[in-house]
Each structure stands twice: as C-alpha cells, then as structure tokens.
Amino acid sequence: MAKKVAVEDNLSTIKQALEKNGYTVVSPTSKDGGIMACIVMGMDNNLMNIQNTITKAPVIDATGMTPAQVISRIESLQ
Known part of the structure; x- marks a missing residue:
C-alpha cells in the first residue's frame, strides 16, 4: 500500500514528521485516492466541513x- 496520508492544513508539525518518515502528505479535500489514513485535529470540526467527502480510510x-504517536497509530493500521 502506498504511504499516502491526508492531513489537515493546520497540522504542519505532523505533516513534516510524516514526510521525514517517507509518507506522501495530501490535503483531506484532495481528490487523490489511495490514502491510508486521514489525520484531523478535533473530531467536532466536521473534518474541515468536508462532510460530503467519502473515504474508507480511518480518521x-x-x-x-505527538507526531511520533500519530506515526505509530498509522503504522499500527498496516
């Protein structure tokens, strides 16, 4: 599976850590498929108002x- 993760724009520290660890980071609003997870900050924000976006990837x-904890969580999905 491709190491592609959707990350909210305001999570720059997590984005940088993922990129350093070989992940391709895309926006949650990207039409680019094949993501393995979607990383958000706060579940009550309706995924940045993208309620009509459909993904089978875990949120x-x-x-x-911490960025290390996020990476660990993503790697536990594989």
Whole structure:
C-alpha cells in the first residue's frame, strides 16, 4: 500500500514528521485516492466541513498526540 496520508492544513508539525518518515502528505479535500489514513485535529470540526467527502480510510484525531504517536497509530493500521 502506498504511504499516502491526508492531513489537515493546520497540522504542519505532523505533516513534516510524516514526510521525514517517507509518507506522501495530501490535503483531506484532495481528490487523490489511495490514502491510508486521514489525520484531523478535533473530531467536532466536521473534518474541515468536508462532510460530503467519502473515504474508507480511518480518521485519526491527533488532538493531544505527538507526531511520533500519530506515526505509530498509522503504522499500527498496516
């Protein structure tokens, strides 16, 4: 599986950590398929108002998590 992850724009530290670890980072609103997870900050924000976006990828709420914890969570999905 491609190491592609959708990450909210305001999570720049997590984006950088993912890229350093070989992940391709795309926007949650990207039409680019094949993502393995969607990383958001706060589940109550309706995924940045993209309620009509359909993905089978798991959504990870990064609230209170370090970049290393997010990467660990993504890797546990594989």
